[in-house]
Amino acid sequence: MEWTNTIVQGVLTGGLYAMFAAGLSLIFGVMRLVNIAHGDFIVLAAYLALVVTETLGLDPLVSLVIVIPLMAAIGYALQRGLLNRTLGDDLLPPLLVTFGLSVIIQNGLLELFTADSRRLQAGALEVASFEVARGVSIGVLPLLQFVAAVAVIGALQALFYRTAFGRAFRATSDDPAVARLVGLDNAHVFGLAMALSLAVVALAGVLLAVRANFDPAIGPARLIFGFEAVIIGGLGNLWGTLAGGIVLGVAQAIGAKLDPGWQLLAGHLAFLLVLAVKPEGLFPRIRA
Amino acid sequence: MPDPAGDALLDVRALDARYGDFQALFDVSISVGRREVVAIIGANGAGKSTLLKCVAGLMPARRDAIVFDGAPIGDLPAHRIVARGIALVPEGRRLFPSLSVEENLLIGGQLGRPGFWTLARIYELFPALAVRARLPSTALSGGEQQMAALGRALMANPTLLLCDEISLGLAPIVIRDIYARLPAIVAQGTSLVIVEQDIAQALAAAARVYCLQEGRVAFAGAARDATREAVAAAYFGT
Amino acid sequence: MSVPPFQVRFFDRGGEIALAGVAALVVALACAPWWAGRDQLYLLEEIFAYVALASLWNLLAGYAGLVSVGQQAYVGLGAYALFGLAILADVPPLWAIAGAGVIGAIAAVPVAALVFRLRGHYFAIGTWVVAEVFRLLASQISALGGGSGTSLPAGIVIAIAPTRTMREFVIYWIALALVAAIIGLILLLLRSRYGLALTAIRDNELAARSNGVDVARVKFVVYVFTACGTALVGALIFLQKLRISPDAAFSVNDWTAFVIFITVIGGIGRIEGPIVGTIVFFALRQALADRGALYLLMLGAVAIVVMLKAPKGIWGVVVDRLGWQIFPLRRRVVYPSRPDTSAGSRK
Numbered sequence: 001m002e003w004t005n006t007i008v009q010g011v012l013t014g015g016l017y018a019m020f021a022a023g024l025s026l027i028f029g030v031m032r033l034v035n036i037a038h039g040d041f042i043v044l045a046a047y048l049a050l051v052v053t054e055t056l057g058l059d060p061l062v063s064l065v066i067v068i069p070l071m072a073a074i075g076y077a078l079q080r081g082l083l084n085r086t087l088g089d090d091l092l093p094p095l096l097v098t099f100g101l102s103v104i105i106q107n108g109l110l111e112l113f114t115a116d117s118r119r120l121q122a123g124a125l126e127v128a129s130f131e132v133a134r135g136v137s138i139g140v141l142p143l144l145q146f147v148a149a150v151a152v153i154g155a156l157q158a159l160f161y162r163t164a165f166g167r168a169f170r171a172t173s174d175d176p177a178v179a180r181l182v183g184l185d186n187a188h189v190f191g192l193a194m195a196l197s198l199a200v201v202a203l204a205g206v207l208l209a210v211r212a213n214f215d216p217a218i219g220p221a222r223l224i225f226g227f228e229a230v231i232i233g234g235l236g237n238l239w240g241t242l243a244g245g246i247v248l249g250v251a252q253a254i255g256a257k258l259d260p261g262w263q264l265l266a267g268h269l270a271f272l273l274v275l276a277v278k279p280e281g282l283f284p285r286i287r288a
Numbered sequence: 289m290p291d292p293a294g295d296a297l298l299d300v301r302a303l304d305a306r307y308g309d310f311q312a313l314f315d316v317s318i319s320v321g322r323r324e325v326v327a328i329i330g331a332n333g334a335g336k337s338t339l340l341k342c343v344a345g346l347m348p349a350r351r352d353a354i355v356f357d358g359a360p361i362g363d364l365p366a367h368r369i370v371a372r373g374i375a376l377v378p379e380g381r382r383l384f385p386s387l388s389v390e391e392n393l394l395i396g397g398q399l400g401r402p403g404f405w406t407l408a409r410i411y412e413l414f415p416a417l418a419v420r421a422r423l424p425s426t427a428l429s430g431g432e433q434q435m436a437a438l439g440r441a442l443m444a445n446p447t448l449l450l451c452d453e454i455s456l457g458l459a460p461i462v463i464r465d466i467y468a469r470l471p472a473i474v475a476q477g478t479s480l481v482i483v484e485q486d487i488a489q490a491l492a493a494a495a496r497v498y499c500l501q502e503g504r505v506a507f508a509g510a511a512r513d514a515t516r517e518a519v520a521a522a523y524f525g526t
Numbered sequence: 527m528s529v530p531p532f533q534v535r536f537f538d539r540g541g542e543i544a545l546a547g548v549a550a551l552v553v554a555l556a557c558a559p560w561w562a563g564r565d566q567l568y569l570l571e572e573i574f575a576y577v578a579l580a581s582l583w584n585l586l587a588g589y590a591g592l593v594s595v596g597q598q599a600y601v602g603l604g605a606y607a608l609f610g611l612a613i614l615a616d617v618p619p620l621w622a623i624a625g626a627g628v629i630g631a632i633a634a635v636p637v638a639a640l641v642f643r644l645r646g647h648y649f650a651i652g653t654w655v656v657a658e659v660f661r662l663l664a665s666q667i668s669a670l671g672g673g674s675g676t677s678l679p680a681g682i683v684i685a686i687a688p689t690r691t692m693r694e695f696v697i698y699w700i701a702l703a704l705v706a707a708i709i710g711l712i713l714l715l716l717r718s719r720y721g722l723a724l725t726a727i728r729d730n731e732l733a734a735r736s737n738g739v740d741v742a743r744v745k746f747v748v749y750v751f752t753a754c755g756t757a758l759v760g761a762l763i764f765l766q767k768l769r770i771s772p773d774a775a776f777s778v779n780d781w782t783a784f785v786i787f788i789t790v791i792g793g794i795g796r797i798e799g800p801i802v803g804t805i806v807f808f809a810l811r812q813a814l815a816d817r818g819a820l821y822l823l824m825l826g827a828v829a830i831v832v833m834l835k836a837p838k839g840i841w842g843v844v845v846d847r848l849g850w851q852i853f854p855l856r857r858r859v860v861y862p863s864r865p866d867t868s869a870g871s872r873k
Contacts, residue, residue: 034647036595085834091646095593096790096833103783103826107819167395170386178382180366181344181375182444183399220778224658227651231644261673265662268655272640275652279643 005136006253012138014249015146016211018242019204020226021233022153023197025241028230030173030193031087033094037102039223041198044105045071045205046214050118060120060210068202075198079191087190102219109216120209145207149245152200153238169193221264228271234281243283247274297322297479298343298374298448299355303362305338305347305503312338314503320448325470325480327494327511329487331523334500336483337379340450343481344376345369357447371399375446379453381437383425389436390421396443403445404476410439413469431462438466448479455486467493487519499523555702559695567698571766573804574705578759579781580788580800581705582752585712588795589724590748591731593646596653597756598782599637599660600630602775604757605764606664612682614669619678619686623700623761630757634750642745654778661776675771683768697766704762708755713797715751720744728795779822787829793839802841 024038035041045067052063086093128140160166172179172189180186208214208222225248233244248267255266274282298320305313313335320326328336341347343354345366354362361369375396383392393410411418414435420428425436434454441449455463467489474480484490491497491511499507499514499522507514507522558570579597587593607626611617617625637656644652665673687693715721723744726734735741760781764770774780784807792803807825814821836843 028647034651036647036651082830082834092587092593092794093833093837095595095647095650096786097830099595099783099786100826100830100833103779104823104830107823107826110819111823164394164398167387167391168398171384171395174384174386175382177346178378178384180346181370181378182396182440183367183370185365185367220654224651224655227648228655231648231652261666265659265666268659268662271655272659275640275643 003257004133006257007250008136008138009142010250010253011246012142012146012249013253014229014246015142015149015242016204016207016245017225017229017248018245019145019149019152019200019207020222021229021241021245022149022156022238023200023204024223024226025230025235025238026156026200027193027197029236030169031190032173033083033087034098035197036095036098036223037105037219038098038201038226039221040102040105040109040219041071041201042205042208042222043109043214043216043219045198045202046118046120046209047109047113047216048202049120049206049209050113053120060122060206064203064206067206068199071202071205072195072199075194075196075201076191078198079194080187083194084187084190106216106219113216115215115217117213117215118209119213120206122210141211145211148203148207149242152203153242156196156200157238165192225267228267231281232271232274234284236285237281237283240281240283240285244281247282295322296320296355297324297357298481300339300343301353301355303339303342303349303353305335305342305349307338312503313342316500316503316505318498318505318508320479320481322447323474323477323479324496325474325482325494327482327484327490327497328500329484329490329497329519329523330500330506332485333502335503336500337452338503339500340376340452340481340483343369344374344450346376370444370446371401373401373445373447374450375441375444375448376450377437377441377452377454379456381430381433383428383433383436383440385424385426387425388422389417389425389428392425392436393417393439393443396440397445399444401445405442405445407443410442413442413472414439430458431466434458434462434466438469442473442478446478448481449473450481450483452483453485454482455484455489463489552702552706556699558702559698564694567694568766569808571698571701573808574701575759575763576785576788576804576807577801578705578708579756579785580792580803581709581712581797582755582759583785584789584794584797584800585715586748586752588789588799589716589728590745591728592745592749593650594653595650595778595782595786596655596657597752597785598776598778598780599653599657600634600753600756601760601763601781602657602660602664602772603633604630604760605770605775606667606670607757608761608765609670609676609678609770610667613676613679619682619765620696620700623758623765626761627754627758630760631750631754634753637753638746638749642742642749657776657778661772664775665772671771673772675769675774677769678765686765697762701762701766704758708759709797711751711755716797720747724748783822784825787825789839790829791832791839793841793843793845795838796841796845799839799841803839806840 020039020042024035027033027035048070049060049063049067052058052066053060056063082097083094086097122141129137130140131137160169168179168184168189171182172184172186176186179189229245229248230241231244232247233240233242247270251270252263252267256263296319300316300318303313303316304311316335316339318326318328318339328339330336338347342349345361345364345368349362351363352360354360356372356374359372361372364372384395387395390407393407397407411421416432417436417439420432425433428436438451438454454466458466463486470480470493482490482494491514494511497507497509497511497514498505499519501522501524507518555570558567562570579601583594583597586597604626607629608619608622611622611625612619641649641652641656664670670676683693687696716724723734723739726737726739727741727744731741760775764775788803788807789800790803791806792801793799810825811821814824832839838846
């Protein structure tokens with residue numbers, strides 16, 4: 001029963017990791033850009049929510065109404081103002097610029113908020129849980145996060161494959177030059193993609209902040225979890241990313257059960273194992 | 289032998305174009321009237337595709353070098369030029385591989401410009417596409433891809449359609465099939481500019497023809513005046 | 527039509543002068559223990575360490591196109607190898623430095639096998655993951671202090687040299703020798719056929735491959751060489767500090783962020799770049815003194831601006847405007863039977 005509990009917790013955490021990964025995967029799919037500052041944006045969202053809840057007295061989950069549009073706007077401005085200039089064949093400029101952004105965000109947050117650990121208070125929701133079977137209980141919050149992750153991924157899939165919006169993303173990703181010939185403004189499309197990515201990041205950041213302590217330095221680790229989920233699951237497949245997140249979450253949970261100091265290591269080793277044995281991931285999509 | 293400037297739909301005036309240090313077009317002037325079919329022929333590297341790219345906004349040009357429907361558009365970016373009513377069928381088809389056939393057509397119309405061409409009407413023009421609507425665009429034959437590329441451009445309801453080497457790599461019977469549909473397109477009010485290596489087909493379809501040679505206009509005249517000797521002289525610069 | 531006899535020369539007049547200047551500088555630096563105070567010696571060692579790390583990263587990313595954000599893995603590995611060899615295996619500390627280099631090179635082999643399966647940005651993050659794994663493993667080694675680290679025992683410190691002054695001189699000279707050797711080796715590598723291959727890869731990998739360059743092998747060799755060099759520098763850095771901990775040894779900020787910013791600001795893909803960048807870095811540090819987070823923030827912002835406005839870095843701009851080169855790398859084909867028309871052969 002203990003192990004079942006462990007695995008269930010791992011699965012639920014995996015949902016959060018999948019959400020970290022979804023934004024990353026989206027951006028890479030549309031414009032071949034990997035945002036090294038991705039994890040730091042997750043933390044930025046958490047701090048934004050902190051400011052909103054403290055100044056307006058809102059419940060953290062309600063603060064999403066402000067934080068999500070705000071982060072989306074930041075994403076659009078960032079892409080059009082800065083990141084669009086780094087796109088091209090050379091991978092060094094976007095990598096270096098987003099790396100620089102990562103350093104700037106971390107240290108900016110450090111200056112503004114100090115290195116103290118913070119947490120968002122969600123009240124009763126934090127400790128609420130219910131028993132599904134003997135000895136196996138599920139926290140309401142972790143379940144909420146998992147459901148949110150599934151909903152986000154489902155929504156993104158629907159967006160990409162069933163809407164005109166998604167068509168525009170896929171076309172621009174395929175061939176930016178020809179996309180212009182059907183009237184698509186590449187700079188605008190990329191801006192929207194980044195806005196969408198940071199909107200997802202905002203949700204992930206707030207959910208993270210309610211669940212665990214956060215400080216300016218935890219960004220890179222979130223980036224790595226998202227990245228590992230993408231690689232384990234397989235590139236180009238959002239549902240695969242969900243699976244990848246779950247595998248990672250479960251690996252970490254098992255590792256933690258064996259020895260608390262092994263939690264992160266177990267996750268990394270699972271990732272390296274997949275990389276060694278099945279580098280294209282568990283559910284790769286064959287890209288045209 | 290250009291049309292009087294005031295009447296033309298498209299007026300290209302003294303256009304220069306460069307790729308870095310290499311100049312591809314020198315002082316090129318052409319014009320296209322309303323509901324007219326104009327052919328542009330020339331050897332490889334003569335500058336035909338470059339000319340189309342400039343008109344379509346994919347390459348930079350002087351603002352007043354390209355005048356469309358009375359307005360100078362030379363410096364507009366490509367996505368705005370589509371909104372004005374010029375659509376390009378690019379060389380090599382270049383359908384979007386991640387999209388199905390139908391999605392390729394739909395995205396052609398994503399600007400929502402009003403006009404005769406709808407998805408249903410494109411399927412009437414090219415029935416083969418209707419059958420394969422849900423397939424990935426990569427599953428089509430060369431001829432079908434060309435039809436899809438044409439359809440995608442038509443979905444933008446252009447007043448001027450630019451066709452870059454639509455016969456490239458296709459069997460003669462397929463080429464004839466596609467060219468047979470062009471009159472239906474012109475009949476709906478769209479002018480055509482056809483860039484071709486297949487001279488016979490181009491001259492049969494067009495009213496007027498320009499021949500480019502090493503970036504300059506070497507011949508301009510009615511298609512019926514383009515005798516074999518005149519074309520050869522212009523083509524090869526003898 | 528036969529080709530007249532030709533030579534490939536690296537020098538031109540200006541280059542010979544500059545190289546003489548460099549030689550004089552090295553001699554002056556070697557004499558530093560006599561004209562510099564203890565703090566200045568430490569500062570010089572830090573500068574040497576960063577020049578070395580940046581030069582190695584430059585080779586990896588600027589020439590071989592392997593953009594790694596995980597080189598801190600080898601800094602830490604080298605440091606832990608040194609402490610491990612000295613404390614647990616009783617290896618004399620100066621020999622342990624060499625041992626650390628060997629261990630770094632050996633570890634790089636399986637790591638390369640794994641991370642080379644990733645491309646571009648994903649390769650970069652993969653290297654970061656590897657560094658994290660190393661860090662976590664290091665915190666599990668209780669014999670070396672686990673998560674909080676350990677200090678070098680007095681007995682081993684004495685084994686470096688009998689007196690404190692001698693110790694500082696010895697470590698300084700090793701640091702100088704190491705950075706000179708690393709730059710020298712990089713120079714030799716780039717002048718060799720490997721170097722031509724690397725430049726070809728840097729300019730156009732596909733074209734290089736179709737011309738017969740074994741791209742995978744060249745990248746692998748460069749990766750292992752860089753790992754070895756980085757481990758050596760890491761070992762020396764922590765020998766000087768006399769103390770080690772996982773967070774310090776595997777710090778992303780200290781060993782990757784700074785190094786990358788230095789290289790980008792100084793000029794990627796040129797040997798002089800990392801040196802120029804290090805000077806700027808330390809000048810900025812002196813100017814901004816103790817403002818920790820603000821300093822890093824500024825550095826990040828400067829790096830972004832440089833990347834967007836002057837992607838070739840400061841040295842790149844100098845080369846473009848003035849045509850200087852200090853280290854002779856540009857190949858010129860000279861025909862002895864004809865007058866030397868070198869003006870048009872800058873490449």
